Amino acid sequence: MDVSDTFTRTSVNSWGSANSGQAYSLIAVGGVAGDFDVAAGVGTMVVDGTVEYRLAYLPAVQASNVNAVVTGILPTNDVTGGSLEPISVIARMTSSVSHYLFRVEYTTTETVIAQIYNPAGVQIANALVFTAAGWTPGESLKVR
Secondary structure (H helix, E strand, C coil), rough: CCCCCCCCCCCCCCEEECCCCCCCEEECCCCHHHHEEEEECEEEEEECCCCCCEEEEEECCCCCCCCCCCEEEECCCCCCCCCCCEEEEEEEECCCCCCEEECCCCCECCCEEEECCCCCCCCCCCEEEEEEECCCCCCCCEEC
16 A cells, blocks of 8 residues: 655644545644644644653554655754653554654753664664754754
8 A cells, every 4th residue: 555645735633634545543642632733744743741742643554665754853952851752653553552663862962862662662773873963953853
């Protein structure tokens, strides 16, 4: 099944459906449906508190050989209290607690760490660590 989404539609308080027709399901832990919007070629999720996360997924999609490109924007470079997780990509999801997770963290030392976890939450790949020298707040970070 080919799935694509250019986010060229406008959708308020939801993500609607991908260009290829599949409807998004949304989860907002610690948030509300209003934390999801689509406009101007971008799907957004607002996470404005601690111990919160957002998840948008296509439940009708089963695919292999997936090529995902995700861009996150960090609003600050002065992180205190704990790491930010601006980008997470879930694969092989069978439930909200059983999946593989690719996670990008931005730490209080202004270091970016990329890691992969198995369904048990165990890191299964060596972490890719790099500094964010030269980065300014509001710039995007793209992972593929």
